[in-house]
Amino acid sequence: MCAASQIGALNRQGMRACAMGDLANASFLLHQALRQAQGMGLEGFIPKLRNNLGLILALSGRTEDARLAFETALAEAEARWGGETRLHASIRDNIIAVSAAPGPQ
Numbered sequence: 001m002c003a004a005s006q007i008g009a010l011n012r013q014g015m016r017a018c019a020m021g022d023l024a025n026a027s028f029l030l031h032q033a034l035r036q037a038q039g040m041g042l043e044g045f046i047p048k049l050r051n052n053l054g055l056i057l058a059l060s061g062r063t064e065d066a067r068l069a070f071e072t073a074l075a076e077a078e079a080r081w082g083g084e085t086r087l088h089a090s091i092r093d094n095i096i097a098v099s100a101a102p103g104p105q
Contacts, residue, residue, distance in 0.1 A: 003040050007033045011049060018056055027056050047077035051091050058094070063101050070095045 001009070014029035030053050037045040054069035074091045081088075 003036065004042060004045075007037050007040075007042060007045050007049075010036070011045070011052065014056075015052060018052075018059065023056055023060050027053065027060075030056065043076075043080060047073045047080060047091070048087060050076065051087065051094065054091075054094060054098070058098050058101070063098050066098045067095060070098060 010029050010033035014026045014033065017023075017026035017029060030049055034046065034049045034053065037043070037049060050069050050073035054066045054073060057063075057066035057069055070091050074088065074095065077085065077088050077091060
């Protein structure tokens with residue numbers, strides 16, 4: 001399996017684990033994917049992976065960490081692709097949602 005396919009597979013497995021409520025495993029898989037993408041210089045994966053990690057953090061109640069992950073993902077997406085993409089819009093929506101979340105920030 002090529003590196004990009006492996007990173008994509010880890011991302012999908014992580015999001016499946018998230019959907020099943022296994023946030024610890026989801027976080028582990030997404031961190032693995034992120035480390036591999038960074039190590040191999042596959043920068044195109046990084047904003048999406050950080051966004052997905054932000055979702056895990058938000059679901060875990062770690063809203064401040066989630067907001068930071070989303071803001072980092074957005075900055076990386078803007079640096080990589082410049083203009084507006086669906087990912088940009090999704091990340092912005094996630095920042096708004098986590099900023100409006102009740103409880104300690």
